[in-house]
Amino acid sequence: MTKVSAQAAQCIEEKYPPRVRTNPMPDAPPSATTLTARLLLRAPTAADLDVTHLIHSDPRTQRYNPAGPDSRESCQHRLQGWIQHWQDQGFGYWVVCDRAQPERVLGFGGVMHSRFGERSGLNLYFRFAVEAWGQGYASEMAGAALHLAFRVLGKEQVIGLVRPDNLPSRRALERLGLTRDGELDDFPGLAPSLLYSLSAERYFAAKAASPTDTVRSREP
Numbered sequence: 001m002t003k004v005s006a007q008a009a010q011c012i013e014e015k016y017p018p019r020v021r022t023n024p025m026p027d028a029p030p031s032a033t034t035l036t037a038r039l040l041l042r043a044p045t046a047a048d049l050d051v052t053h054l055i056h057s058d059p060r061t062q063r064y065n066p067a068g069p070d071s072r073e074s075c076q077h078r079l080q081g082w083i084q085h086w087q088d089q090g091f092g093y094w095v096v097c098d099r100a101q102p103e104r105v106l107g108f109g110g111v112m113h114s115r116f117g118e119r120s121g122l123n124l125y126f127r128f129a130v131e132a133w134g135q136g137y138a139s140e141m142a143g144a145a146l147h148l149a150f151r152v153l154g155k156e157q158v159i160g161l162v163r164p165d166n167l168p169s170r171r172a173l174e175r176l177g178l179t180r181d182g183e184l185d186d187f188p189g190l191a192p193s194l195l196y197s198l199s200a201e202r203y204f205a206a207k208a209a210s211p212t213d214t215v216r217s218r219e220p
Contacts, residue, residue, distance in 0.1 A: 030091040030152050036144050039137065040102050041094035041110070044082045048095055051105045052079050060130050064166035066187045085112050091148060093125055096141050106132040109141045111149050111158060116184050116195060121159045122149050124178070126169075142176050150200045160196040161186075170194070177206055 034041040044052075049072075055061055056070040056078070070078065085092040092112045098104040107128030114123035124145055126138045149155045160173045161184060178196035185192045 030148055032086075034094070034144055034148070035099060036140050038099050039106070039140055039144070040097040040099045041141060041144060042097065043086045044079060044093065044095050044108075046079070046083065048105070049076055049079055051095075052108070055105075055107060055127060055129050058130060061127055064163040064169070066163070066190055082112070089113065091153065094141070094145075096128070096137065105129070106137055107141075109138065110145045114159075114161075116159060116161060117186075119159075119182075119195075121157055121197075122153075122155055124149075124158050124160045124173070124176075126172075138172055139175065142172070146176065146198070146203060150203050154200075156200050158198050162194050162196065164191050164194055170196075177202060 032043040053070065053072045053075040056075050057072070059069050062069045082093045089112075091110075093108055093110040095105055096107045096109055098106060107126065109124075109126030109128075111122040111124055114120065116123075124142060126141060128138055146158060149158050158178070159181070160178050162169045162173060164170075173196045176198065178198045180194060181197035182195040183192040184195055187193070
């Protein structure tokens with residue numbers, strides 16, 4: 001074993017100072033399946049194309065999307081990107097299922113690496129079937145996604161992107177603790193989308209004040 005002198009060690013510490021973490025040490029690595037009180041959250045597969053298209057092609061779920069409903073081809077591209085992210089990173093957007101009836105898909109959501117113009121980070125995403133609206137599923141899934149981002153992956157920030165007229169999603173992000181953090185001119189000629197963010201520091205401070213964590217991972 002190579003020995004390092006005290007003087008050399010001091011030089012190394014000065015050149016590469018230890019990183020100061022704002023969040024506790026991460027939990028165990030993410031698994032492909034996560035359980036919450038009412039939901040089973042699992043990794044997507046190619047077999048999910050039909051339900052991906054069913055939900056993303058519904059004009060009601062795409063009401064605030066200037067690009068409109070997704071075609072089957074765009075849904076296939078979207079799903080392939082989700083699956084690839086899971087293969088590369090070991091986590092990503094989930095297929096959100098009813099825990100009592102796992103074959104019943106309620107929607108999609110989670111966190112995934114994304115770019116926002118010149119900015120990059122973990123994007124918090126959710127889109128649910130109309131039949132699942134108004135029952136708190138999005139908030140329950142998002143709570144698990146934030147748990148994953150901060151407690152399991154040890155990330156420093158999560159970002160949300162939303163259209164300015166999408167008041168329901170904006171309120172959902174705000175209830176989760178995200179706050180306004182800039183704009184993104186992603187649709188030329190239209191008002192810019194709004195960026196929201198939540199830092200690990202604010203997440204853990206809020207959890208310390210109100211500890212109600214009921215997320216549990218399950219190995220596939």
